[in-house]
Amino acid sequence: MAQVVERISARELAVILKDPAKRNEIRIVDVRDDDFRGGHIRGAINLPEDNFQDDDDVDNIVEEFKNVPTVVFHCMMSQVRGPFCAKRFQSRVDVVLEGAETKPQVRILTGGFNLFGRVRTQD
Template identity: 50%
Template sequence: MATPEELAAIERISADELVALLRSDAASPLIVDVRDEDFDTEGHIVDALHLPKDNFKDDAYVDELVAKFGGKSDIVFHCGHSKVRGPTCALRFLERIETLETKPHVRVLAGGFAGFAEVRLVAEMRNEGVQFAFPNSSISMATREELAAIERISAEDLATLLRSDAASPLIVDVRDEDFDTKGHIVEAVHLPKENFQEDADVDALVAKFEGQAEIVFHCVRSNTRGPTCALRFMQRAEALGVKTHVRVLAGGFAGFAEVRLQFADDSELVVPPTLPIEDDK
């Protein structure tokens, strides 16, 4: 049985480094996903090979993998967080390639799929297991810089705008949590993030809201899901020649729920949560 020291000794590649490599003109590494979870519903890195960990218990099977992929120059293993399963399978593979004259460069993805999802270069998924990774879609090229570059509107400014005589913006709440029990901004449209998975679905939303002069996206704290959905909408709107002012609510619903308490009649702004607001990325 492998020791923690042996697993820790395997070379790592960071999520940022792997993203940069996949976005470059260099040959992409073979990515081996050893999770047991369903490859599609749990989300995965596009073009990753799904080989659940049980496959690596059999020497003959691993030898077949060595014969098939031993000629690859670069192989990256990962599981959910790359703490045990990913490194263990990588070590098994390393042990079986000892006799090869030319060995592939074998590494483990630091932080696993969960860490990689935070850099948003993932096949996207519908559940909350990993933040914003959708199934069966193309690779997302959004960087942290691109998400950060989307214009923000503060909770104070949005509250003031909603209480003014000016036309109210369309507010799009992309949380997956129950819209009622977790609370929401009054008259916000609830479109959970999976609605932004496919281009055709986003195009339909662009057409539906074409007349809106201003749209504000948010999730719980607007760290990941809100900006990513906003970016998807902006990209498809641009492709379709539709112009609208898209912003992200800074601080998300959690921040807005705090700010609205400054107003005497906060029921005009927020339907309060009946369950605690959970942290979100």
């Protein structure tokens, strides 16, 4: 049975990204399309939602991130695209890495890039 994908707050992510030791243990996946170029979280990887339709494509992404402790997904507001991609990734982690000692923790950024940008400007 697939695990529920938990959320991470914008503030919690901002704190992690300020800590060089913790920053290396997390990957941020921005699933927006062209709007990624208009601004994004520093260090985020742009993998638009289209990359999460086919199992083989998602399996390749799982292989790429299999040794990353935490993978955070987001879109502009993390209401549709971000959660969809996070759940697809999690479902394939359960298949591709079945029996593995460690698996990435999958998170969805609450409020997406929109809220993260507001939190960062308040700090």
